Amino acid sequence: MSKKRNHILVVVLIVALMLTFTACASQTAAPAPAPEESKYPEKAISVLIGFNPGGGSDQLAQLANPFLYKYLEVSVSNIYKPGATGAIAWTELAKQSKNDGYTISVTNTPMLMTNYIMNDDITYNIDELTPLVNVLTDPGVIVVGKDSPFKTYEDFAKAVEENPGTVTVGNSGTGGDDFFTTLIWEKASGLKVQMVPFQGDGPSYQAAQGGKIDASFTNLGVVYGQVQAGNVRILATFTNERSGLVPDVPTMKELGFDVVAGSSRGYSAPKGIPDDAKAALIEAFEKTFKDPEFLANIAKLGQEPDIMIGDDYAKYLKDSETEFINIWNEVKDQVK
């Protein structure tokens, strides 16, 4: 009899335990709301990161979170869901996350769009998102190792012209920003190179630095430290104006080709978040962008801010989407 009662007690205890943990765990996301009026934000905000901790998206979020906390007065924490070049996190953002403004995500171009343009299995698209702000754009650059015979862009272009399809040019992976930059550049210049995809920006520029390939299309922020140290040379940047970080390097526009490209990082929320939430988030971001401390930290990463707010960012995403669809339709068959 007493043994049986013992067992009942055990069961009751376990049930109580489970409920406590489940309750506690769900409460971590919802601290006691302010009683007077329900006004956004009243609980913690989660930032979905579609890449590994330590990557570019994480770096941005780590820098921005303390400022968002300062201006929104709720805690902001990262949730990492890496995989499928961000598509796992962005699919979750578009399809599963509540559109209450408490889940936002770092959104990178061009991967945000090229993911679903190139793969039918990836089903989200930018129309299912509310673009909030763009924070920075890491411009595309052409780099060569310090011992490379190419001193200027003209040297490089001449070599490509004389040996069509054999000059080896690295990129960060098929479907990545540098892959598309190379394609856009090839189309604009009428030249043809042998593209070599690597797994990420690092291996791509390092192969150029070590003289394994002739050049690499990569991003300024990635190679900035190596440029300063004199290990690699930038031949040209894909920017509108000369970058303040490398003022001596000509832009592609100056060289006669209207090609502007790079990889941007910003923030988006699911579609249909409340207007007050959208406004509050954008306001907090605007304050952050004016904070000199934040700007100083961005500069430390070798990045320059490229701020686009709300509808401007949405238009930018939509325009880029159209551009990438066109390019992909043109080259799809030659890649496959």
Added chain:
Amino acid sequence: MDNILLGLTNVLTLMNILAIIGGTAIGLFVGAMPGLSATMAIAILLPLTFGLPPATGISMLASLYLAAMYGGSIAAILIRTPGTPAAAATVLDGYPMSQKGQAGKALGFSLVASLVGGLISSIALLTVAPILGGIALKFGPVELFAVAVLGLTMIGSLSQGSPIKGLLAGVVGVMIAMVGMDAISGAPRFTFGNIQLYSGIPFVVALIGLFSIPQAIRLIEKDQELIKPGSIKDKMLPSFKELKSMWVTMIRSSFIGIFTGLIPGTGGDTACWFGYNEAKRFSKHKEKFGTGYPEGIVAAEAANNAVVGGALIPTLALGIPGSSATAILMGGLMVHGIMPGPTLMTQYADVTYTLIWALFLANFAMFGVGLLFTRVSVSVTKVPNKVLGPIIIILSVIGAFSINNNIFNVYQMLGFGLLGYFMDKVKIPSAPMIIGMILGMMLDNSFNQSLMMSQGDYFVFFKNPISATLLAIAAFSLLQATPLFRFIRRKIKNKVA
């Protein structure tokens, strides 16, 4: 030289020493927990160190990285589940030692080897980093292909009993590594329309599944205990006499670790197998490997700890991270306004050399804290099997989940677990499958990249001195495994005699 001494005086402050000890303690813990990795811990702790002076914060994280390499062997030895991928090779001889009731001793060997490996690589980092750093740049696709081929030849020597079974497991492992988006064409391969498979199957998931689930089932399927409980009072540290025969192995493994760390794209997970395999190749007692032979533990553990210093060499000398953990450390330096790159050794020499000395001292902290931590953890061998079994399952599930915060990985882990249990019954070894998974992607990508760079010329692999040498070693290892080689050797021996 001045910089080196400056670093030494900088590191000897109370705050730095405390940071090193703290980092070491956390490292031991995350290393010992299957699923929690040093990379993850560094990423999570990084923002917390922003408030500290750069040298202190980064020193703490580097100590963590080092200690986790030893920590991984604790779970590998006690419960046959590698705590980190770098401890996978330690399982082969560590767990059999536990079964013989020598768990404490096995951990002692592991600790000493970790200390030696760590010290040798710290000294290399302190003295010849600028010279060795350049090696990282010498490894492009062509050379990496040769490394992958050389790595795969280990499968032959690691498949005890039946080479056919080992090869089959290895090739299936390579095939599994093909799952995911193909880096060359961008096409999703073998993903069956599921975007969860686009990034491939994380091999840590497979590792946890293949090792720990079969172990949990094995623990409960019989009534008698699998492990003889080791006594906490057992002498843990090996005597000098016991170590005497292993110096060569330890030093060899340390150099293997440093070089594996240097090469971007390879780290502790590869180094432990290389270290183990070379120890076996040069040993007079090949048959003892895999049966609880301390030299096997020593070979793997010296190699994985040496990776830490090795991976930091190109990071500090060139700003090129040698492993994923050092990539995050580099990000940490950038947030402190220190631009990684060659200027680290000159412009920021105070921070850099403080960090290097901190790593050097972390070896001793790891030894001290490790000794205490290990004494306590040996008591795991006293836990009844039937309690340990379910707990291993809980740890594996949360470990597999925490890799990508994705429940899908837990399902995959379970799948590999059942596969591992079945492989165990058919006596197909799982180690070759792990090696196949680690190297498979590298093999395919570097092969295609090399051919793109050479305009389709297959001889590119023989024209390059590094890859030609590595491929020759690979060919030699294959030959060594055939009866022909034994025949020739016997002939030569007879002639001499």
Added chain:
Amino acid sequence: MKKQFIYNLVAATVAILFAWIFYYESLDLPRVAYLFPRRLTYVITILAIALVIEAYYKYRKATLEEQEEGIKVLRASIFTVSIALYVFSINIVGYFITTPLFIFGTMYFLKSTKTRNILLITIAFTLFVYLLFVRFLNLPIPLGSFS
């Protein structure tokens, strides 16, 4: 030994099936992507056949029936099934409900130790996971219908 032969036969069949499913999947792939995996398919097929041949010779040669002692098949099967149930119910029911149930249930079934101790272990472990992974590491653990 006959059992071992059958096991090997099953293993070879599974490997060949696995390899050819991948081969079938590779049909739509571009050339660079299918080249290497298809070669692997052939290698796996050859090795799997070799495995069966090797096992057959061993079976012919061996006379002694090798017997593993004391395996409780039913117990191991129930344990394995409960692992699978546990894993697949996490996302539906919630981690902090299934986990204590799994620990308590399996240990009770295995008669691991005294009921009181099992309860203590259950509480201690759930607490440990909660504090470390939810509180400290902030992992988005599925909480199921109770969240």
